[in-house]
Amino acid sequence: MTSSAAARNQHLDELRALMASHSPPIHALLIPSEDAHQSEYVSERDKRRQFISGFTGSAGLALITTKEALLWTDGRYFLQATNQLSDRWRLMRMGEDPPVEVWIADNLSAEAVIGIDSWCISVDSAQRYEQAFLKNNQTLFQLSSDLVDEVWKDRPPNDATPVIVHPVEFAGRSVAQKMKELREKLQHEKASGIIITALDEVAWLYNVRGNDVHYSPVVHSYAIVTLHGAFFYVDKRKVTTEVKNYMSESGIDIREYDMVQLDVSLLASGQLKGSAVNGSLHMEKDINVAEQSKIWIDSNSCCLALYSKLRPDQALMLQSPITLPKAVKNPMELTGLRKAHIRDGAAVVQYLAWLDNQMQENYGASGYFSEANGSQKKEHLEIKLTEVSVSDKLEAFRAEKEHFKGLSFPTISSVGPNAAIIHYSPEANTCAELDADKIYLCDSGAQYLDGTTDITRTVHFGKPSEHQKSCYTAGLERPHCPRCCCVS
Known part of the structure; x- marks a missing residue:
């Protein structure tokens, strides 16, 4: 056995000990490939599934139970996973073996507690799992911290590479133009704001780029846009004077990355206030502001942690209004x-x-x-x-x-x-x-x-x-x- 394989086996044992000592005890732990933005390609510090399993493919989902370690991946990676997984892991072939939620429902005991880092799972996936778990009264439990991080002693630190302004000469459209159209869509859907979590969508909307993820010019960030305000959540160490001035001129408030969950709660209660923004809409007199109470999220990219701060009847779950205009090139x-x-x-x-x-x-x-x-x-x-x-x-x-x-x-x-x-x-x-x-x-x-x-x-x-x-x-x-x- 190689030293790396032995280390991963030790990490599995440590993880199971944390699961057993947790309150309530965790009978199974889901470890997705995605980060808090549901990205396909993630930074080194977010490669939790790779760390615990040794499988380096971009797509996959690990499940750790009290006795088994399983990894689901698609046909692109069957051969690679077979070569990289140790004998303590079982490869589950997507399209051939049951999906993870079906396997859990059929193989774990009734009332089992399945732990998940709620930042690393989309609303769509969480709701699909919860529906499957009803069969045996099993529970999808939102962990307050990621258990993998607790056994990952040499986890890479957060990078502080600077945010970069993407010139209009390449973007083709200004932030003000994009924001105006976005707000018109919010108004049409009677939504008071939108939570944008996908890294490429934040980068496109605000005309910024970064180097936080290998091979993708994105920066770890969130955006919240209301009818009269706009917010950019990012590690402020990455904000240069140029970016600060650019955001100020665009009417965008810069907030610390970790403030997004608090601000979503404020948004839900109608208390999130920001600076006047280019492209903000002047509400017509006959529009009832109270009716504009819906918060737009894309349930495929918004994480469970942020969705949980909204009332169930408050979330407007539609495809992101940024997806199509980003895809249609000017x-x-x-x-x-x-x-x-x-x-x-x-x-x-x-x-x-x-x-x-x-x-x-x-x-x-x-x-x-x-x-x-x-x-x-x-x-x-x-x-x-x-x-x-x-x-x-x-x-x-x-x-x-x-x-x-x-x-x-x-x-x-x-x-x-x-x-x-x-x-x-x-x-x-x-x-x-x-x-x-x-x-x-x-x-x-x-x-x-x-x-x-x-x-x-x-x-x-x-x-x-x-x-x-x-x-x-x-x-x-x-x-x-x-x-x-x-x-x-």
Whole structure:
């Protein structure tokens, strides 16, 4: 057993001890992948499920009972989870095994208490679980603190990287314009305010960016917008003078990140007051302000902790009014996206040409982009081309391009059978060396100020076999659905 596996086993034992000593005793603990904003990709300090299980995939849910440890994940990660989970864990395959709430209802005792960090579960998920647990009178219990954090002694600290103002020349629309349209939607739905929890939506609405989550230009923050006020909840250590002035000019009050729960309570009671805001609505005389009592939340992204501060009849649970306007790009954003993809495409072409040349010179490849030079593979390479070293070179080509801010997801640089692993992530110490006789797949992307990219190329630097050609052609014949961008 490796030292890391032994440590995780110890963490499991410590976690079960905390569950047993809790009042009331916790019979099972749910550990989601998501953070307090229901993000798919989270910061290092929010990777609780990864910490406790050792499984590094982006999607999954862990369940710790008094005797078992189970992990649910989807088909993208079955192979990876099988390789990463220790023998103390059981892999539950989504689509094949029962969903977690069904498994709990069928396998745990009646009146069992299932603990959850209410910041890390959406309203939708919580209500679905509660409905399933009614079968055996089981209870979904909101913990006052996350038990995983108590056993995670070396949990990474909060970063204090500064908030960045996203210029209108890239955003295409000002905060005032966005706020005015948002308030018109609030008024139409007879809502007095909205709680915005999704990081990309806060970033889009306020035209800000950050570096709190790898590969996503977002900042850990919340927003509350009322008919006459707007609030930005963020670690104030991240607020520069530029951002402070920008928010002040936009009529947005900056509050400490941890104040959001208190302010939701004030919002629910009609006592949340803020500065006058650009785009605020002047209520018509015939509108009864008392009727504007609903608080808009998106139950798919709002966490249970904030929802619990509202009266059940007070929550207006609809899709976020930001989702659609964020997705429909304005002319300036469309121009930026085109420029970003042209710029990024140039970097990828540079990379593939460089790699083709390296494969010919050092590995005797017959050539993919250029005519073969007749070289043979060198017996003693000073520097080997590995999945990691070549992906680093690709990033270097991108870094030379205008407006580059980083990668948009971990580069999937994969040789031969590794290319069959969905969301494969090569590690420097274990990655494969490139081979002129094997297929090479590179799935990568970048964040630029004017757009987000994602491009995949599958190449062969030698002479592909008939079987390889057949498989490649079959892949091309199937439909391809690209990822959606983050906040660009």
